[in-house]
Amino acid sequence: MKEKIYVLDASGIIGGFISSKNLNITTSAVISEIKDIKSKIAAESALMEGTIILEEPDFESTKKVQMAIENSGDILRLSEVDKQVVALAVTLRKKFYPVVVTDDYSIQNILKILNIPYKSVLTQGITEVYGWIKICRGCRKKYPPDYDYEECEICGSAVYMKPTKK
Numbered sequence: 001m002k003e004k005i006y007v008l009d010a011s012g013i014i015g016g017f018i019s020s021k022n023l024n025i026t027t028s029a030v031i032s033e034i035k036d037i038k039s040k041i042a043a044e045s046a047l048m049e050g051t052i053i054l055e056e057p058d059f060e061s062t063k064k065v066q067m068a069i070e071n072s073g074d075i076l077r078l079s080e081v082d083k084q085v086v087a088l089a090v091t092l093r094k095k096f097y098p099v100v101v102t103d104d105y106s107i108q109n110i111l112k113i114l115n116i117p118y119k120s121v122l123t124q125g126i127t128e129v130y131g132w133i134k135i136c137r138g139c140r141k142k143y144p145p146d147y148d149y150e151e152c153e154i155c156g157s158a159v160y161m162k163p164t165k166k
């Protein structure tokens with residue numbers, strides 16, 4: 001069995017999640033994104049103690065995440081730092097069992113698509129999501145998630161994935 005590790009985004013660190021049992025990993029961009037003084041001090045002391053380790057995603061994983069985002073229609077809602085966090089989890093998946101700690105719903109959506117587990121600090125996560133549909137950006141026609149084309153058969157606009165609720 002692979003060792004369980006936590007990949008933290010800024011919301012995870014600000015939410016006070018730093019595991020003492022498992023390794024916590026994040027990127028340097030996440031650390032510089034933290035503006036809240038208390039969280040910044042906590043993150044910096046955890047870095048000094050080695051409770052949090054800094055790693056960067058590899059190129060292959062970054063590309064894979066970019067493609068997943070483009071296919072999901074979530075492009076605009078994810079920052080570069082968000083993408084790096086997801087890509088870091090993809091990179092680390094080769095050696096570990098990464099669980100991403102984030103309260104960001106857009107990050108959680110991409111993680112779901114990539115089949116990477118996540119944990120929410122403040123909220124309950126998107127547990128109500130049970131499936132996906134595809135929707136046309138133009139005429140809003142709905143398609144099943146396995147609809148194979150990127151364009152709508154009615155109007156030719158791009159089709160994107162959307163989580164559906166119960």
Ligand SMILES: [Zn+2]
Pocket residue numbers: 136137138139140141152153154155156157
């Ligand atoms: Zn359409």
